Every structure is written in C-alpha cells, then in structure tokens.
Amino acid sequence: MKRQSFILLSAICLSLTMSACSNSANNNQTSGVSPSPSSAGTSASQEGSASPDAEPQTLTMVYSQGEFSWPAYEKMAEAFKEKTGHTVKLQYVPAAEFDKYLDAQFIAGTEADIIMGGPSDKSSWFKNGWIVNLYPHMDEASRFTNAAWRDSFVDGVLESATDKTPPEKLYGIPIQLTTVNLYYNKTIFNEIGAAEPPKTITELLEVAKKAEDAGYVGFSIQNSMDWNLGWLATDLWGYLWKPKLEQLDVINQDGYVGTDEWALAVKKGMVTKDSPELKEYARVLKDLSPYFNEGFNTASWEFESLFNDGKSAMALNGSWYPNQALQNNLTVDYGIAPIPYLDKTYSQLGGEERYNYIMGGEAYVAITAKAEKDGKLQAALDWLRFWTDPNGGAKMMTDELFLIPVVKGIQAPEQVQPIIDTFGTEKQVSFNAFKFEPEQSDAFFKAQQQYLDNKLTADAFIGDITKTLEKYADAAIKANPEWGVEALIERK
Amino acid sequence: MKPLRLMESRAAYLCLLPTFLFVGLFLVYPTFEAIRISFLDWNLRNYYHPEFVGLSNYREIFNNDVFIDSFRVLAIFLGWQLVILQGISVLAGYLIYLLGTSRFAGFIKVAFIIPMVIPGMVSTLFWLFFYEPTNGMLNMLLGQLGLESWQKVWLGASQTTAIGSLLMKGFPWISGIGFLIYLAGFQSLDESVRESARMDGASGWTVFWRIDLPLILPQLKLTTILVLIGGIQQYGDQYILTKGGPGYDTTVPGLFLFNNAFNYGKLGIGSAAGVTLFLIIALFTVLNLRFMKSRT
Numbered sequence: 001m002k003r004q005s006f007i008l009l010s011a012i013c014l015s016l017t018m019s020a021c022s023n024s025a026n027n028n029q030t031s032g033v034s035p036s037p038s039s040a041g042t043s044a045s046q047e048g049s050a051s052p053d054a055e056p057q058t059l060t061m062v063y064s065q066g067e068f069s070w071p072a073y074e075k076m077a078e079a080f081k082e083k084t085g086h087t088v089k090l091q092y093v094p095a096a097e098f099d100k101y102l103d104a105q106f107i108a109g110t111e112a113d114i115i116m117g118g119p120s121d122k123s124s125w126f127k128n129g130w131i132v133n134l135y136p137h138m139d140e141a142s143r144f145t146n147a148a149w150r151d152s153f154v155d156g157v158l159e160s161a162t163d164k165t166p167p168e169k170l171y172g173i174p175i176q177l178t179t180v181n182l183y184y185n186k187t188i189f190n191e192i193g194a195a196e197p198p199k200t201i202t203e204l205l206e207v208a209k210k211a212e213d214a215g216y217v218g219f220s221i222q223n224s225m226d227w228n229l230g231w232l233a234t235d236l237w238g239y240l241w242k243p244k245l246e247q248l249d250v251i252n253q254d255g256y257v258g259t260d261e262w263a264l265a266v267k268k269g270m271v272t273k274d275s276p277e278l279k280e281y282a283r284v285l286k287d288l289s290p291y292f293n294e295g296f297n298t299a300s301w302e303f304e305s306l307f308n309d310g311k312s313a314m315a316l317n318g319s320w321y322p323n324q325a326l327q328n329n330l331t332v333d334y335g336i337a338p339i340p341y342l343d344k345t346y347s348q349l350g351g352e353e354r355y356n357y358i359m360g361g362e363a364y365v366a367i368t369a370k371a372e373k374d375g376k377l378q379a380a381l382d383w384l385r386f387w388t389d390p391n392g393g394a395k396m397m398t399d400e401l402f403l404i405p406v407v408k409g410i411q412a413p414e415q416v417q418p419i420i421d422t423f424g425t426e427k428q429v430s431f432n433a434f435k436f437e438p439e440q441s442d443a444f445f446k447a448q449q450q451y452l453d454n455k456l457t458a459d460a461f462i463g464d465i466t467k468t469l470e471k472y473a474d475a476a477i478k479a480n481p482e483w484g485v486e487a488l489i490e491r492k
Numbered sequence: 493m494k495p496l497r498l499m500e501s502r503a504a505y506l507c508l509l510p511t512f513l514f515v516g517l518f519l520v521y522p523t524f525e526a527i528r529i530s531f532l533d534w535n536l537r538n539y540y541h542p543e544f545v546g547l548s549n550y551r552e553i554f555n556n557d558v559f560i561d562s563f564r565v566l567a568i569f570l571g572w573q574l575v576i577l578q579g580i581s582v583l584a585g586y587l588i589y590l591l592g593t594s595r596f597a598g599f600i601k602v603a604f605i606i607p608m609v610i611p612g613m614v615s616t617l618f619w620l621f622f623y624e625p626t627n628g629m630l631n632m633l634l635g636q637l638g639l640e641s642w643q644k645v646w647l648g649a650s651q652t653t654a655i656g657s658l659l660m661k662g663f664p665w666i667s668g669i670g671f672l673i674y675l676a677g678f679q680s681l682d683e684s685v686r687e688s689a690r691m692d693g694a695s696g697w698t699v700f701w702r703i704d705l706p707l708i709l710p711q712l713k714l715t716t717i718l719v720l721i722g723g724i725q726q727y728g729d730q731y732i733l734t735k736g737g738p739g740y741d742t743t744v745p746g747l748f749l750f751n752n753a754f755n756y757g758k759l760g761i762g763s764a765a766g767v768t769l770f771l772i773i774a775l776f777t778v779l780n781l782r783f784m785k786s787r788t
Contacts, residue, residue, distance in 0.1 A: 100754050103536060124537050224648075224735065295625030297738055298648030302626045439756040450739040453648070479537050 056085035057379035059371070062105075063090065063116035064098040068320075068327055072400035076393050080386045083144075086379045088114075106130045106368075113371035113380050115172075120362040121259070122171035123163055123480075131366045134170040135162075137381055144389040152388050152407040160360020164252050165260070165482050173384055174361020175394075176403035179319045179419055180231040182340060186333045188216055188313045197314075197335060199354065200343035201284060204314075208291035211313035218291030220303040220312035223452065226445045228303060229285075229296075231316050232339065236284055237431035239342040239351050240277040244270070245429055251488070255427035259476065260483035262433040266473035267489050271433045273459075273466040280347050282451065282458040289452050297449045308332055322415035323402035336418040356424020361406055434465060436476040443468070523770070530763035535756075542760070549764035558740045559748050559765065566744045568655055570723045577665045578715060582708075584666045585674030586700060601675070604666055616732045619661045623647050623733070647734050651741035654734055658742060661729060670715045677711035678704060713784040720776050724769055745769055 063073070070092065077088040091112060093101045102118050105111040111130070118125070125131045138150040138158070145152055157177070163169040184197045189207075192214050198204040208218030223229040241248065241257070248257045248265050257265075265271055271278070293299060293306055307315040308330050316339065325334070342350040365387065367380045387393040390409040397403045402413045404420060412420055434444040444465050451461035477485045530549055534542035553559045584604070591597035607615070622629045623646040631643040646657040681704060689699050705712075727746030730736055736743035736751070745765060753762025 103754075103757065107539065127537065128539055224737070293626065295645035295648055298645055298734070299625065302624070306626065437756065439752070439758065442751070442755065446737065446739045449737055453650075453738055455739065 057376050058087045060089045060112040061114040062112040064095040076396050111368050113376050116365045122363050129369055142385040156358050157361050157406045161363045172363030172366035174364050174406050177359045182337045183317050183334050184314045186335050197337035198340045200340050202343055202346045204340040217293045217306055217312040220293045220306040220315045221296050222299045222303040223297045224300050235339045238428045240349050241429045257429050259432045263473045263476050264485050266469050273462050278462045280349050319419050338422045355426040357426050357428045359423045436472040440472045526763045526766050530767045532760045534759040549760045553764050562743045562745045562748050572659050573719050573723050580665050581670040582674050585671050589678035648738045654742050673711050677708035681707050721773055724773050
C-alpha cells in the first residue's frame with residue numbers, strides 16, 4: 001500500500017510537471033513564430049478587409065497615459081461596445097516601464113491587440129513582424145463615417161506618421177496633435193514687470209534673470225529623464241540645423257531630415273566635434289542653466305509642482321496641461337506661448353522669426369500582428385476608426401481631455417486655441433544623429449547632465465558625444481540596408 | 493529488506509524529480525543559456541536572427557569605461573556592506589543577546605524585525621522622497637534648523653554626495669537577515685564557556701573578541717557569502733534613487749547589465765556582463781570559503 005501510494009504520488013507529480021512544460025512549449029510555439037517583415041503588412045490588408053469579424057470580439061489595449069485620461073478611455077470603450085458589440089479591455093502600464101514591458105510582451109508573444117504609445121519609431125517592431133502596416137486599410141470605408149478612413153484626417157497628419165522608406169508604411173495612427181509650449185505665470189510676470197512672454201532665447205534669459213532676482217525660479221525644468229529639457233533641445237536643434245537643410249535632406253528630399261539622412265550626414269563628416277551647431281547648443285544650455293531650479297538634473301516632476309505652486313516663472317509643458325490644470329483645480333494664473341526660439345541676436349545660427357511648424361503626429365496607436373493572427377484585425381481597425389470618428393471617439397477625446405484633434409470637423413476647446421494658433425506650414429528639422437541606438441541616446445543624455453553639472457567643459461561634452469558617432473552610424477547603416485546609404489557613400 | 497529499501501529510495505527519487513526538473517528548467521538552463529547568449533550579437537533589431545560573434549561582447553564590455561568604472565563604485569558599496577553594515581548587525585545582535593530574555597529585549601527584537609516586513613521598494617521610495625531637493629524631508633529639516641548652507645541636491649550634486657546618500661540609505665542599517673542570523677548564533681552559544689572566561693578574569697571585550705565572535709564564525713561565513721552574492725548583483729537602489737547618475741557616477745555592474753539588456757535591448761552585452769559577474773561571485777565565494785576554512 002505504502003509502495004503504491006509512493007508510486008501514485010510520483011506519477012501525479014511527474015504528470016503535473018510534464019503538463020506544465022508542455023503548456024509552456026505550446027505557448028512558445030504559438031508566440032515565437034512571426035510573419036516575415038514583408039508579409040506582416042500585406043497579409044493584414046488582405047485578411048482584414050476580406051473577412052470582417054461578424055462575432056463580437058474582446059480586444060486588449062495597453063497604454064501608459066496618466067490617471068487623468070482613464071475615465072475618458074473607459075467611457076470611449078463603453079461607447080464603442082454600444083455601437084459595435086466589441087469589448088475593449090484597457091490595461092495601464094506606467095510610462096517609465098512601458099517600452100521595456102512592450103518588448104518583453106512581444107518577445108513572449110503575449111502582447112495586447114492594440115498598443116497605444118511606445119517608441120515613436122516603430123520600424124523595428126514592423127521588421128520583427130510584431131505590428132501591421134495600416135496603409136492598406138486607410139482607403140477602406142470606416143463604418144462610422146461611411147467614407148474612406150484616410151479622409152477623416154487633417155491634412156499632413158498621416159504624412160508625418162509615415163515611414164517613407166519604400167514601400168511607404170504606416171505603423172500606427174496619430175490620435176492627437178501634441179505640442180510643447182512655454183507656460184508662464186502671469187502673476188509673477190506682472191510683479192517683475194514683464195509685459196509679454198519671451199519670444200526669443202535672448203528675451204527668455206532676460207525674463208528668467210528678473211524672476212530669479214525677485215526670488216522665483218526663473219525656468220523650472222527637469223533633466224533626470226530625456227524629456228522636458230529635451231523638448232527645448234528639439235526646438236533648438238530645429239533652428240541650428242535649418243540652414244543646412246538642403247545638404248542634409250538628400251535622400252527623401254521632403255523637407256525633413258530622417259534618421260537615414262543623419263547617418264549619411266555623419267559619414268559625410270557633417271556632424272563632428274567642430275560643428276558650430278553642437279557648440280551653440282552647448283552654449284545655450286549653459287547660459288540658461290543658472291535659471292533652472294536647483295537639482296534639475298535629478299528632479300522629475302518637481303519642475304511642474306514648482307510651477308503649479310507659483311514658485312517658478314516659466315516651465316515647458318505639453319498641450320495636455322490645460323486639461324490637467326482644470327481637473328486638478330490649479331490656482332496658478334498661467335499663460336501659454338510658443339517655446340522661445342533661437343534668435344539672431346543671440347546666435348549667428350539663429351532665425352529671424354519663430355517658425356510655425358506643421359503639426360503632425362506619430363504612429364501612436366498600433367495594431368499588433370497577434371491581433372491579426374487571432375482574427376481580431378477588423379475589430380481592432382474599427383476601434384481605431386471609432387477613435388478617429390469626428391462624431392465618436394475623437395470628439396470625446398477633445399471634449400474630455402482637451403486633445404487637439406487629428407481629424408476634421410471638430411471644434412477644439414478654447415483653452416488649447418493659443419496652441420493651435422502657433423501651427424503653421426514650416427517643417428521642423430529634427431536631429432537624430434545621437435539617436436541611432438538607445439545606448440547612444442543615453443550616453444548623450446548622461447554627458448549633457450555632466451556638462452550642466454560643470455563636470456565637463458563644453459569641448460569635453462561635445463568630444464564625448466561625437467567620438468562614437470561613426471560607430472553608431474555604421475551600425476545603423478548596416479542594420480538598415482533598405483536606407484541605401486552605403487550606395488550613396490560609395491557614389492560620393 | 494534490501495528490495496524494500498531500494499523501492500523506497502526509488503519513490504523518494506521520483507518525488508524529488510519534479511523539483512529537480514524545475515530547478516533545471518528555471519535555474520540551471522537559464523544560466524547556460526546566458527552563457528550561450530553572451531557569445532551572440534542579439535538585440536531587438538535582429539531578435540529572430542542573432543549572430544554568433546565569439547568573444548566580441550566580452551571585448552566590448554572590458555573596453556567600456558562605464559563597465560570598468562562601475563566596479564570602482566561597486567567596491568565602495570560592497571566594502572560598506574561587508575564592513576560597516578555587517579559590523580553594526582553583529583554589534584546589535586550581541587547587545588540584544590546580552591539583554592537576555594527580558595521583556596525589554598523582546599520589545600527591541602520586535603522593533604528591529606518589524607521594518608523587515610516593509611517591502612524594499614517602499615523603503616527605497618521613502619528615501620527618494622527624503623532626499624528630494626525641493627520638498628524633501630532632509631532639506632526641509634536642515635532649513636528648519638537654520639542650516640540652509642548644508643542643503644544639497646543629495647542624489648545629484650556630486651559623486652561623493654550621491655554615493656554618500658546611497659550609503660546612508662537604511663540608517664541605522666540594522667534591519668536585515670544578517671542581524672537575525674547573528675542573534676540566533678549568539679543565543680546558541682554555550683553559556684558555560686563565557687562563564688569560565690569571566691571567572692578567569694576576562695573582560696567583556698575579551699569575551700566578545702576572543703570567545704563569542706570566533707564561535708559565531710559559521711554565521712559570519714554564511715552572511716559574508718550572502719552579502720557578497722547580493723552585493724555584487726545589486727542595482728535596485730541605484731536604479732530607483734539615481735538611475736546610475738549623475739552621469740555614470742553611481743552606476744554599478746548590475747545596473748550596467750540591466751541597462752544593456754533591458755533599456756538598450758543588447759541581450760548579448762547584458763549576458764556577457766552577467767557571466768562576468770557570475771564568475772566574480774564564484775571566485776569570491778571560493779576564496780571566502782577557503783579563507784574561513786583556514787581560520788576555523
């Protein structure tokens with residue numbers, strides 16, 4: 001009896017182990033196989049349009065937007081269910097961990113059907129066969145507008161989210177026009193006698209000094225993560241490199257400078273330790289740093305609380321701030337203005353006036369290849385189409401969250417009108433020569449921290465970030481043969 | 493009798509089999525897999541087509557100043573944890589042992605043990621708020637005491653300040669499994685040995701240094717190995733409090749590994765760093781065991 005019990009117990013344990021292992025193996029098999037990059041988009045378009053889902057589906061969507069947006073998303077999911085019968089389960093993941101979470105989910109094959117956010121450049125996701133190309137679906141009719149989906153969008157929005165490397169691809173759809181602006185405290189400005197918000201870097205330095213002299217933080221910012229000060233940097237780079245646009249925009253010739261064109265620029269010796277653009281960038285940051293809040297290199301959201309508490313004269317924030325201020329009953333009397341631009345008075349490389357940029361969006365909400373494999377593509381497309389329906393989700397997002405709409409026919413809230421007034425027709429030159437690899441971006445960011453902490457001189461800072469430029473450019477060129485950069489270098 | 497014993501052994505082995513399978517699957521296999529991955533160029537771009545690159549990842553990390561410098565930073569943390577933290581834990585354990593079984597001793601024990609149930613993440617976040625430059629408790633306290641000139645950006649002003657702040661985290665550093673192990677060690681000592689020494693005229697210090705401390709050598713050996721293993725792998729506090737900064741000033745090898753594997757998507761480099769740490773830990777453990785054996 002004793003012997004039989006032992007054998008029986010052992011058999012149960014063994015079978016449990018085996019079953020656990022076999023489940024794991026099956027899961028891996030399902031998730032590990034992915035469509036080839038070239039087939040990911042095309043198969044999506046064929047199956048998606050040919051076999052719409054008749055049965056109600058349950059979709060999962062993962063996002064990282066803060067708490068303020070959750071009720072609006074839930075409301076939208078309910079409205080979508082009412083209209084289509086499809087259920088959307090929303091899952092929040094904190095922004096700081098979001099990209100790592102997504103990578104892990106993709107690798108494990110347990111990703112959600114729809115992903116909101118993630119890296120702005122989703123080309124590697126597409127290459128791995130993790131997401132679908134949405135372009136083939138843009139000409140299909142939306143069940144909500146009864147017109148081609150493409151027609152809903154404001155002109156230029158889809159273009160700015162497009163990967164132009166042939167064949168053109170749309171990895172996701174933009175759902176809002178996000179901009180960053182200067183927010184200034186009107187009370188402090190009155191106190192220090194500043195009649196208007198600063199329009200230029202020269203004026204910004206003057207006003208920030210006045211505010212500091214009056215006992216306020218001139219310009220609150222954070223540099224412990226690569227946003228916020230990075231927003232200012234993006235604007236500065238736009239001015240610094242604009243004069244060389246013609247020499248840089250040689251592959252796509254579309255008025256923008258893509259990562260492929262920056263790789264070519266590095267190989268052509270256009271970005272070096274002697275580049276005046278880099279030296280001017282370092283100079284602006286150093287001149288501004290005395291007016292930043294103490295500890296800006298390690299601070300995170302303190303920059304915002306300093307502004308909200310009326311202790312800081314100016315801060316940079318996104319177009320979402322008016323809604324947050326309203327929801328949190330903030331008492332700070334603030335005004336909104338464009339980011340002060342790099343002017344000719346301050347720098348030879350500066351501009352004569354503020355460029356009013358075309359506002360685009362990035363491939364923000366993507367549909368995973370897993371959703372397609374699971375037969376949920378049509379439901380997922382419907383969800384995205386509902387999101388961009390001027391009478392449905394898009395209106396709800398605008399009303400509830402003050403998002404600047406990406407689709408036509410919606411009146412934006414008056415609070416964000418000053419932001420919309422800054423939109424124009426200029427194309428912003430982005431600077432991606434330090435963004436070929438995440439590791440390289442991090443090294444740039446760390447060197448900038450050390451420079452602003454006075455641990456590196458300007459020359460050492462620039463020397464540090466440029467010494468590995470060629471290595472990273474070479475790796476990017478090798479990893480992306482479709483850019484055709486090697487041929488261009490050889491031709492040169 | 494013999495066949496019955498054989499059957500019982502078989503049954504015991506069969507019962508242990510699932511455990512062995514799980515250990516193999518979740519502990520042994522990943523270790524060998526990490527060694528294999530350390531020879532590959534494997535990142536998100538080529539996730540499905542990793543490339544064999546031999547020792548290239550190892551060459552890269554040993555030519556990387558951040559990785560090399562991270563060991564200097566680690567040495568500071570490890571030295572602190574091995575000497576100061578262990579020393580204080582031994583001392584605290586001994587003092588509580590001397591209190592005997594009084595009610596007060598019981599209260600002190602509970603007071604030291606309660607903080608152990610607070611998750612490490614929570615206490616680390618508390619220290620983050622404590623050091624926060626604008627509204628943090630430390631700077632506020634200094635302000636209240638009229639010591640404004642002492643106020644600092646504790647986690648970012650300089651390497652010295654940042655490392656110092658990280659070392660001060662957890663003050664008075666008694667909470668921890670080490671303290672319990674030492675206390676249990678002292679409590680298991682034979683009282684008669686101490687009493688004989690006392691009768692021979694040994695002072696309190698002599699009893700502690702010459703008798704009690706040598707008798708808890710097995711516990712010291714165990715905690716030293718545990719601190720070495722955990723210490724060399726550490727990166728949590730640095731990740732949460734300073735992100736390895738300012739610059740790379742508080743980056744330890746564990747954080748270098750984490751950043752490469754999970755932030756930069758360089759699984760080969762991350763694995764090479766992991767294998768290097770594994771070898772270092774193994775070496776230290778063997779040396780430590782030999783040293784302790786010779787002492788015993």
